[in-house]
Amino acid sequence: MVRSAGPPQGADCAPAGGSAAAKPQAWGDHIRSAGPSQGADCAPNGGSEAAKPQAWGEHITLADDAIVDAPPGGERRWAGVALVIPALVVVGLFFVLPLLLSAVGAFRSTDGAFTLAHFAKALDFYGRDLVFTVAIVVLSTLLIACVAIAIAGYLTLGENPRSVALLRWLYRWPLFIPFVVAGQIMRTFLAKNGMLNHVLIGTGLIDPLSAQSMLDWRGIVIAFVWKQAPFVTLLLAGAMASLERQHIEAARNLGAPRWRVLMDIVLPQARGTLLVGLVLSFVTMLSVLSVPLMINPNSPTMITVDVAYRISTFADYAVANALCLLSLLLAAFGAAFYLRHAVQRVEVKG
Amino acid sequence: MKVRSLLSIAALGLASAAPAVAETMLNVVSAGDQNMVDYVNNYLGPKFEQMNPGVKVRAVGTGPGDSGSQKIYEKLEAQRKAGSATWDVDVAVVHQRGAATMVNEKLLMPYRNDIAAGKLVSRDTAKNALGANVDGYVLPMFHSQIAFAYNPDLVKAPPKSFSELAEWVKKNPKQFGYNGVKGGMSGVGFVMGWVEANSGMRDQLEKGPYDPNMKPMIDKSLAGLKDFNQYVVMTPGNAGTLDMLNRGEIAMGPVWVDMFYTWMADGKMNPKVKLELPAPGLPGQPMYYVIPAKAANAALAKKFIDFAESPEVQAQGIVKQFNWYPGIDPQYVQSKMEPAAWNKLFTDISPADLASKGRPFPLSDYFTDIVEGYERVVLK
Secondary structure (H helix, E strand, C coil): CHHHHCCCCHHHHHHHHHHHCCCCHHHHHHHHHHHHHHHHHHCHHHCCCCHHHHHHHHHHHHHHHHHHHCCCCHHHHHHHHHHHHHHHHHHHHHHHHHHHHHHHHHCECCCCCECCHHHHHHHHHHHHHHHHHHHHHHHHHHHHHHHHHHHHHHHHHCCCHHHHHHHHHHCCHHHHCCHHHHHHHHHHHCCCCCHHHHHHHHCCCCCHHHCCCCCCHHHHHHHHHHHHHHHHHHHHHHHHHCCCHHHHHHHHHCCCCHHHHHHHHHHHHHHHHHHHHHHHHHHHHHCCCHHHHHHCCCCCCCHHHHHHHHHHHHCCHHHHHHHHHHHHHHHHHHHHHHHHHHHHHHHHHC | CHHHHHHHHHHHHHHHHHHHCCCEEEEEEECCCHHHHHHHHHHHHHHHHHHCCCEEEEEEECCCHHHHHHHHHHHHHHHHHCCCCCECCCEEEECHHHHHHHHHCCCECCCHHHCHHHHHCCCHHHCEECCEECCCCCEEEEEEEEEEEECCCCCCCCCCEHHHHHHHHHHCCCCEEECCCCCCHHHHHHHHHHHHHHHCCHHHHHHCCCCHHHHHHHHHHHHHHHHHHCCCEECCCHHHHHHHHHCCCCCEEEEEHHHHHHHHHCCCCCCCCEEECCECCEEEEEEEEECECCECCHHHHHHHHHHHCCHHHHHHHHHHHCCCEECCCHHHHHCCCCHHHHHHCCCCCCHHHHHHHEECCCCHHHHHHHHHHHHHHHCC
């Protein structure tokens, strides 16, 4: 509600205010009362930083007042509940229920009794793959951070407009390529006699005899970084672009080189967005089946391959469920981190 | 003017004709690789539709490997549990393990004796699927076989048996590649072949009875495979083995014969690469046509399978166009084909070799023991 009422972008301001008047009562009230703060946001260059937090604070208070002021009317509340129900039913039926069933299945023996045997088997057979999965995903996340910081930093601080434009155009391409296609590309690109080695041999960088296949853990990491780095870059470059240019210019005027501006001025301010992007990538990579299946389905491999294998070869949903729960546990670390950070951000803003 | 009125008459005719012919939809659901769905959609379906006006054949694929059959099983089981009067799968094409499970759970109807082509099958696989009695419920669509493919430029004298292979890889490290047990059935088949060759219990693995106390024997032969694996390359999947052979990254590896010939026919394969079936043998398997117990169009399904098993279709479609070994007795098929096309299928592997070294997969329970043993002994 807060977000829709007070978009910081100037473009949304005037039209939003205009159309709001035509909207149904409750919404109209709310937006109208939020109006003044919107005005503050829309003022050319948004006033100084000192004015901004105030405007936000004011805005939120006003919006809250608007909600409190709105006639509570039982009817309207029921209408709200009715609007939410379809979404809740879909989430409950197709997400929460299967999740619960899967969790229950992981602890149930064939005769229905409680058992930890499936977890014992999962850890016994696939403990190594679990460690492998964590190592791959953590390593990929770190590399993604480096790549994203480098690209977003250059997009923000680069001084050659042509190369900035070229990079901006280029870096997004992998975003539109599905994981399965990325896996397929890497499979021929990274093979022993694949394109990468051909180029390296052709340019005399390596001997033909020292060429080796990278279709193992390295292939998975390369595919993940190639696919996810643009996503994090997109978020990070956006956050960096919305920073106050004065900070950067002041540092540059005082003689700071660009890498110091990036590390000491820009990155600390965009840190939150970077972390959120990395956490989302971490969780996404945990769940990718196609890339490890195409590049390195043999041992050790990622946990997703083992889940698919337990189901397809043995119809063994119990151990597969146990593996899924273990994988969920890993993702939960990411989720906890994400939630904590998101909450922090709201508190800072509020 | 004339043209326009003719057109409008034609349009009227079409509009009224369309609803007049009630279309019956024959649903064919196929496990296995995409080429099997292509076979029904591009070859078998159109021919059957031509012979039976008003019938439309719709083929859907559920994916390669036993997981494809597993999906069909789960769908039929769900419809039974839901108490549906008719099920929306008329003909299913399934693997041996899938067929055994479905017959056991009474999800299929017996039909072999109802159709003429039922008398043309001769192989044991028409009655027995990995130790389960499926007599009457299945007809093999085709047989497929795993064999070693090798590049004769790099391998002058290919090893003729598993024991020769074990010596060979030590002299030629990283020249043999296979895809483990998680990357497709050609790798699984190689592991089965290894255990049959090295455990000395081939007959028991193939014919039973199942004895869970044999696990230590299986594990012992797998320990040898762990040692063997140090000298070989792991490939990414069935197609991955063929890819690596093509790129010269490995000199030899187990492949599906039909896939090999199809790639060859499409020009995707180095034409020099040859096949060989090592002693004591590698497994192969049929795909089965089955009819679900409550198929909506059971009579039409029988007609469809009868057509699909006719010697003409087996000759032109199964052998000539799709490079599979026939599902019915080869003697009925060979007479329907030009000798050149027939011989192409047996260039590298003679019918006699195929008969003696083309083995069935082990019984389901042993199969599970072996792949799980592979995870426990070889991968850890």
